[in-house]
């Protein structure tokens with residue numbers, strides 16, 4: 001069930017959607033949905049990984065490790081993590097496409 005299906009449409013009224021215009025779903029992972037989105041200011045296209053904090057319960061450390069690695073690594077084969085937007089219910093990882 002997509003995180004941003006009709007029932008959860010209200011989740012879109014977050015800082016993430018104020019900054020980014022969501023275009024489509026690129027894929028889904030175990031705790032997340034990855035969206036194709038456009039930066040409303042720069043018009044750059046990015047991938048936004050939307051992580052449901054509730055679904056993550058108990059796996060926070062794994063995510064923390066993933067984030068720390070992504071922040072440090074700069075490699076042509078690994079997507080760059082631009083920024084993280086933290087909301088009450090979700091963590092949004094704004095990444096290079």
Ligand SMILES: Nc1ncnc2c1ncn2[C@@H]1O[C@H](COP(=O)(O)OP(=O)(O)OP(=O)(O)O)[C@@H](O)[C@H]1O
Nearest residue numbers: 026027028029030031032034047049079095096097
């Ligand atoms: N930066 C990106 N650019 C384009 N597509 C992406 C990007 N990141 C993820 N995707 C798409 O979204 C899908 C799910 O990504 P995700 O990183 O959530 O996968 P996962 O590691 O299997 O999930 P999880 O971390 O929740 O276990 C990928 O298989 C891919 O199709």
